[in-house]
Amino acid sequence: MNLEMIVFILFAALTLVAGLGVAISRNVVYSVFLLFVILFGMAALYVLAGAEFLAVSQILIYVGGILILLLFGVMLTHKVREMKPRSGIVNLLPGLGVAGGLMAVLFYVLGKANFPETPPAPTQLVDTKALGLETVTHFLLPFEVISILLLVALIGAAYISRKSESPENPTS
Amino acid sequence: MKLLPHILQNTHPDLMRVVLLAMGMPLLSFLVFVFFGKKLPKGRDWMAAGLLGVATLLSGWVLIQFWGELNPQDSARLTLNWMQIGDGSMGFTLGLWVDRTAALMHFLVNLITLLVHIFSQEYMKGDPRLDKYWAYLGLFSFSMLGIVLSSGLLTMFIFWELVGFSSYLLIGFWHQKKGPAAASMKAFIVNRIGDVGFLIGILIVLVHFRTTEFAVLLEAGSLWTEPGTMPAWLTLAGFCLICGALAKSAQLPLQIWLPDAMEGPTPVSSLIHAATMVAAGVFMLFRIAPLLSPEVKMTLMILGALTAFLAALSATVQTDIKRILAYSTISQLGFMVMGIAVPEYSMFHLLTHAFFKCGLFLTAGVIIHSLHHVQHELKEKGEALPFDVQDIRIMGGLRRIMPKTFVFFLVFGAALAGIPLFSGFLSKDGILLGVWAMAEKSGGIYWMMPVLGMSAALLTAYYISRLGLLVFFGENHLEGKLKEKGIEGIHLASAPLKMYLPMAVLALASFWIIWAPGSPFDGAGSWLFPALGENHLPHELHLVVALSSLVAALGGIALAWVRFGKNRNAALPGGKRGFWANLFFNHFYLDRVYARFIAGPFVWFCRQLGWFDKNIVDGAVNGAAWFAAGKDRQEQSLSGALGWFDARIIDGIVNRVAGVVMRLGQAALKVQPGKVQLLLVFTVAAVLLLLLYLFYFAAG
Amino acid sequence: MIPTSWYIIIGIFLFCLGVFAVITRRNTVIALIGIELMLNAANLNFVAFGRMQVNPFEGQMAALFVIVLAAAEVAVGLAIVLNVYKRYRTVNLDEIDTLSDE
Numbered sequence: 001m002n003l004e005m006i007v008f009i010l011f012a013a014l015t016l017v018a019g020l021g022v023a024i025s026r027n028v029v030y031s032v033f034l035l036f037v038i039l040f041g042m043a044a045l046y047v048l049a050g051a052e053f054l055a056v057s058q059i060l061i062y063v064g065g066i067l068i069l070l071l072f073g074v075m076l077t078h079k080v081r082e083m084k085p086r087s088g089i090v091n092l093l094p095g096l097g098v099a100g101g102l103m104a105v106l107f108y109v110l111g112k113a114n115f116p117e118t119p120p121a122p123t124q125l126v127d128t129k130a131l132g133l134e135t136v137t138h139f140l141l142p143f144e145v146i147s148i149l150l151l152v153a154l155i156g157a158a159y160i161s162r163k164s165e166s167p168e169n170p171t172s
Numbered sequence: 173m174k175l176l177p178h179i180l181q182n183t184h185p186d187l188m189r190v191v192l193l194a195m196g197m198p199l200l201s202f203l204v205f206v207f208f209g210k211k212l213p214k215g216r217d218w219m220a221a222g223l224l225g226v227a228t229l230l231s232g233w234v235l236i237q238f239w240g241e242l243n244p245q246d247s248a249r250l251t252l253n254w255m256q257i258g259d260g261s262m263g264f265t266l267g268l269w270v271d272r273t274a275a276l277m278h279f280l281v282n283l284i285t286l287l288v289h290i291f292s293q294e295y296m297k298g299d300p301r302l303d304k305y306w307a308y309l310g311l312f313s314f315s316m317l318g319i320v321l322s323s324g325l326l327t328m329f330i331f332w333e334l335v336g337f338s339s340y341l342l343i344g345f346w347h348q349k350k351g352p353a354a355a356s357m358k359a360f361i362v363n364r365i366g367d368v369g370f371l372i373g374i375l376i377v378l379v380h381f382r383t384t385e386f387a388v389l390l391e392a393g394s395l396w397t398e399p400g401t402m403p404a405w406l407t408l409a410g411f412c413l414i415c416g417a418l419a420k421s422a423q424l425p426l427q428i429w430l431p432d433a434m435e436g437p438t439p440v441s442s443l444i445h446a447a448t449m450v451a452a453g454v455f456m457l458f459r460i461a462p463l464l465s466p467e468v469k470m471t472l473m474i475l476g477a478l479t480a481f482l483a484a485l486s487a488t489v490q491t492d493i494k495r496i497l498a499y500s501t502i503s504q505l506g507f508m509v510m511g512i513a514v515p516e517y518s519m520f521h522l523l524t525h526a527f528f529k530c531g532l533f534l535t536a537g538v539i540i541h542s543l544h545h546v547q548h549e550l551k552e553k554g555e556a557l558p559f560d561v562q563d564i565r566i567m568g569g570l571r572r573i574m575p576k577t578f579v580f581f582l583v584f585g586a587a588l589a590g591i592p593l594f595s596g597f598l599s600k601d602g603i604l605l606g607v608w609a610m611a612e613k614s615g616g617i618y619w620m621m622p623v624l625g626m627s628a629a630l631l632t633a634y635y636i637s638r639l640g641l642l643v644f645f646g647e648n649h650l651e652g653k654l655k656e657k658g659i660e661g662i663h664l665a666s667a668p669l670k671m672y673l674p675m676a677v678l679a680l681a682s683f684w685i686i687w688a689p690g691s692p693f694d695g696a697g698s699w700l701f702p703a704l705g706e707n708h709l710p711h712e713l714h715l716v717v718a719l720s721s722l723v724a725a726l727g728g729i730a731l732a733w734v735r736f737g738k739n740r741n742a743a744l745p746g747g748k749r750g751f752w753a754n755l756f757f758n759h760f761y762l763d764r765v766y767a768r769f770i771a772g773p774f775v776w777f778c779r780q781l782g783w784f785d786k787n788i789v790d791g792a793v794n795g796a797a798w799f800a801a802g803k804d805r806q807e808q809s810l811s812g813a814l815g816w817f818d819a820r821i822i823d824g825i826v827n828r829v830a831g832v833v834m835r836l837g838q839a840a841l842k843v844q845p846g847k848v849q850l851l852l853v854f855t856v857a858a859v860l861l862l863l864l865y866l867f868y869f870a871a872g
Numbered sequence: 873m874i875p876t877s878w879y880i881i882i883g884i885f886l887f888c889l890g891v892f893a894v895i896t897r898r899n900t901v902i903a904l905i906g907i908e909l910m911l912n913a914a915n916l917n918f919v920a921f922g923r924m925q926v927n928p929f930e931g932q933m934a935a936l937f938v939i940v941l942a943a944a945e946v947a948v949g950l951a952i953v954l955n956v957y958k959r960y961r962t963v964n965l966d967e968i969d970t971l972s973d974e
Contacts, residue, residue: 008874012882019886021174022905023893031902035909038886045882048874049919051932054939061939066908066946067942073950075902078959088898090965094853095896101860103888110880118877119923134929142933146940149877153944161951848965849895849903856891 015041046172053128184248195317197227201310209303220306228282238275247271258579263383269323277320285313287674292439294671312338316448325374325384328684343436355435362429366419373412410468421453421505424479434494442533445501446526454508454522461515467700472512477624479508484631486759492562493536514606521599528587531678535581538667569648573664578644580675587682589633590725605717633728641736879920887913900953900963911942
């Protein structure tokens with residue numbers, strides 16, 4: 001058990017506890033902020049796996065973008081006076097059953113799977129520059145596709161959430 | 173491994189380029205009109221026709237190539253490897269196959285579609301959704317071209333479904349009206365039943381032969397001649413495959429959609445009935461004929477003969493001009509299916525029939541068009557005289573008012589009735605000869621085919637003469653009615669010349685001269701034959717068959733004359749029909765039988781399932797959730813349950829006293845249906861079950 | 873180096889928590905968060921297994937693309953949630969049951 005492992009366990013525990021909090025917390029705002037903790041914990045795990053750039057983008061995109069969006073979502077869908085937006089739990093038994101079953105199956109697969117526990121020594125330094133080069137060479141097509149997808153999603157989101165113009169159907 | 177489809181084989185690249193270009197024209201028409209239809213300038217009607225015109229010219233060039241440059245047995249093939257599964261021995265190939273038959277059909281489809289385009293310009297003038305109409309027509313002919321050019325069952329199935337879909341669009345073109353909407357739905361669903369069979373058949377063939385390419389299958393098909401070499405379940409595959417053809421070509425027991433499909437615009441009907449859609453089934457049978465086992469062929473022939481006869485019976489009593497023609501088509505298709513014993517004659521009949529039936533529909537279209545005009549003028553004048561523009565009981569005497577139409581009708585009708593010197597005689601005669609020869613050889617039940625066929629031929633002559641006598645002779649009932657009401661200044665007018673142009677082309681092709689210039693009385697002399705298949709009918713029988721079919725045709729006409737010649741004004745079958753007439757009129761109540769014994773139980777079954785789902789499954793799941801949930805939820809659910817109790821139980825007691833006890837329990841159980849998330853639960857649970865199965869059973 | 877299976881175990885836990893959240897929470901926003909959890913769990917797997925690839929970029933690239941996808945998904949998802957809220961005045965999934973036949 002070296003220092004790396006201890007740090008890993010610490011961050012992993014933080015992530016999991018926060019995840020549990022997200023899943024069962026009654027307060028919607030708590031859930032969103034706990035997601036923040038999870039994302040930070042995940043970023044730390046990425047760093048430990050040697051993916052620094054990924055960790056940074058995780059924080060930039062998720063915390064900077066997605067989390068803010070989610071907070072806005074919560075605020076816009078709850079009445080302002082309601083200081084503690086609450087959210088109940090439904091389907092508890094089916095949820096437990098399905099999630100538990102899934103976990104059992106996944107652990108079973110993990111037990112049966114056969115892969116080396118320690119990766120080989122990296123042949124190539126995975127730094128930001130190398131990643132950038134790789135993006136515009138090997139992964140150019142996925143990169144272009146994903147940018148188009150982003151554009152489409154952007155337009156779609158703007159279109160869906162715009163104010164309706166047609167007077168006969170004011171709700172949509 | 174190549175992920176994208178790639179070309180495996182391209183035997184005649186130059187020819188294939190032209191074929192692809194010709195095929196692309198209707199598709200282009202579809203794309204242009206569906207996306208930019210509204211923005212196109214005024215000449216857009218001619219643009220649609222122009223694109224089809226180019227396609228017709230190109231396909232004509234291909235046809236000439238096949239008859240001039242290439243050997244009779246030559247064919248151009250373009251095969252694509254669609255995808256690879258497993259070790260690649262299973263051939264998922266797509267492709268085009270142009271041989272002489274395909275080239276003929278290719279030209280025919282393009283030509284008929286072009287004529288229908290020109291006709292539609294007048295008929296559909298002023299329709300607000302005309303751009304969509306052109307678009308749908310383009311898609312329709314494109315998919316039909318795909319069927320006739322496809323090199324294998326897989327390719328054919330893709331275009332087959334496209335034809336089904338575009339016919340749905342066209343039949344339901346006036347979807348704001350109730351009738352067309354229902355008819356298009358019916359056509360779609362009935363075709364879907366056949367398609368299921370077709371798909372299963374394709375899968376069996378694919379598994380067995382590792383390919384669906386016709387060229388390979390046809391070689392394998394010759395194995396039927398040696399009994400025992402083909403596995404028995406290939407017979408099953410044959411039965412499955414013909415299901416598709418029976419549905420598309422409107423044969424017993426799936427013919428019920430075609431008469432209703434008359435709800436579509438008349439040019440569309442003519443297209444569906446001539447070169448596209450219904451022809452697809454017969455063409456498919458022609459392609460796979462060698463692959464069909466004797467049992468399957470036997471079934472097909474019996475079904476075809478029965479359909480030919482029964483539909484002809486129904487056609488004798490209809491009063492709607494388009495329905496008469498619709499039943500006539502079913503009957504003629506019955507001939508073709510029956511002729512699967514001599515597939516080359518089936519194909520021949522398909523070709524000749526395409527022209528005169530298209531012509532008949534256009535004739536009907538002209539009449540309906542001018543009646544529409546009258547209706548329109550009446551409306552503008554504010555006169556109330558409701559009539560059905562397709563009802564032959566208001567027609568009559570049109571010989572004087574529309575002499576051109578009458579002449580065309582005579583030509584098309586004679587071809588349909590099988591009068592010598594007309595095209596219908598040549599091909600129908602060949603089919604009858606084929607089944608007759610088969611009956612002489614095999615005897616027994618095989619005699620059913622020529623007998624039913626001859627009777628159907630007699631009935632055909634009878635109903636078409638009846639139609640002619642009632643529509644074109646005697647007094648015009650509509651004008652009589654107008655006079656009675658004292659409405660003046662409204663007359664039935666002849667149609668514009670543009671409508672007659674396509675009909676002239678069709679009429680020309682209804683004479684023997686196009687098909688067999690050398691032998692007006694014997695279809696065997698046609699120039700088509702080396703291409704369609706070797707002609708091996710016994711020549712000595714020909715005279716007997718030709719004479720008896722001539723007698724049948726003349727007999728039918730004479731019968732019609734006796735019945736409607738003198739008292740044609742009075743003896744209109746209408747208000748009261750006898751038992752038999754009623755039976756025929758409703759086509760043996762097949763619709764009602766199906767509704768009662770198939771659709772009814774099915775709907776009932778679905779309702780039961782729905783009830784089970786709603787009350788038992790949801791109840792149980794929600795109940796479990798309810799018991800597990802916290803205290804504050806219980807308070808909520810109590811009020812919810814009370815409201816539910818009120819709505820369901822208090823009302824329910826009156827209706828179902830017996831169910832009260834059970835439903836009380838459910839009232840407590842059933843809280844709020846969290847539908848979306850429950851669906852997710854089921855989804856994940858299903859995935860889990862699948863994984864479990866994979867782990868414990870599949871992996872061993 | 874951290875053993876790969878550790879990452880996978882964390883991934884499994886996160887994924888199941890995500891599934892649990894999506895299924896059991898009434899609030900649509902939290903259901904969206906549950907989806908984010910699942911995506912993150914998948915990312916963890918990508919990164920962990922990506923360390924063993926010959927090409928060390930593949931795993932991280934996939935993870936990057938997933939993050940971008942998640943951003944797109946949240947944007948569209950929230951737009952839909954806002955619309956749903958406008959229409960039904962609630963974002964509770966169990967009250968939005970127009971799909972049911974009752």
